[in-house]
Amino acid sequence: MVRITALMDNNHSENKALIAEHGLSYLLEWEEHRLLFDCGSGPGFWHNARKLGRKLHHLDAVVLSHSHYDHGAGYRDLIELGGGSPLLCTGPDFFQPKFAFDGVRYTDLSCGFDTGFLAEHGIRHQVITDMTELFPGIFLAAGFPRTHGFETIPKRFVRQTEDGFIPDDFCDEICLVLDTGDSLAVLVGCSHPGILNMIKHIHTRLSKPVSAVFGGVHLVEADGERIKATVDALKQMGLKTLGLSHCSGEPAEQAVCQTPDILGCHLAAGDCIFLG
Secondary structure, eight states, X not given: OEEEEEEEOSSBOSOTTSOOOSOOEEEEEETTEEEEEOOOSSTHHHHHHHHHTOOOSSOSEEEOXXXXXXXXXXXXXXXXXXXXXXXXXXXXXXXXXXXXXXXXXXXXXXXXXXXXXXXXXXXEEEEOOSOEEEETTEEEEOOOOOOOTTOOOOTTEEEEETTEEEEOOOXXXXXXXXXXXXXXXEEESOOTTOHHHHHHHHHHHHTSOEEEEEEOOOOTTOOHXXXXXXXXXXXXXXXXXXXXXXXXXXXXXXXXXXXXXXXXXXXXXXXXXEEO
């Protein structure tokens, strides 16, 4: 049986002993495998794991969906507290500095550590550029074609390269895919490349329907038309369960709850999903 535990989310669950803050972290436990997907912005997810009795030592891998602080900055805390794994998986150009730009001011949104930190702690960095089977039935997906034109990225997001600042296309974003037999379940961080672009790519590459998606879909800034088009398209692609967290937005959650044949919920800190 698969257990997915939300260790960090913006919202509190019924377990008021846990910390809730802007960010995302999921613990995946499946048979003998234990993976951490995102680490939030600080040590709060570690506190929550301890309160829930979930150990974060000797993990098989840590996966960071992208390098924004609210998903990656807690990684430094994880390692310095003695947890984690000898393996870190990210997308390409993960360590390019990321910013939000308002026309005058740049706000650093980066993860706060670099390759030197990894070398210091003996951590192997695996860069995911394509569909990669990390363990039997557990895949990491990257390199999402932009096939849905309305899935745009806010212009304020930029990254710093050797040639200066450029719009951030989030080429570093990856997601985790579970092959549960007849269908697939997907964990996403923020879905900056577009949740439909990501799910369509995964379906095409693995030739199975995506029946469940958990995580952030970054519809918090989307209008009603885009939200409806997104939910309808996901349903047409075979989606049956959608657990939203972090950046998804209340209007998107309401739209899911009003869509027949889709089971929807918000995954707050301490909430769990069991599959199989």
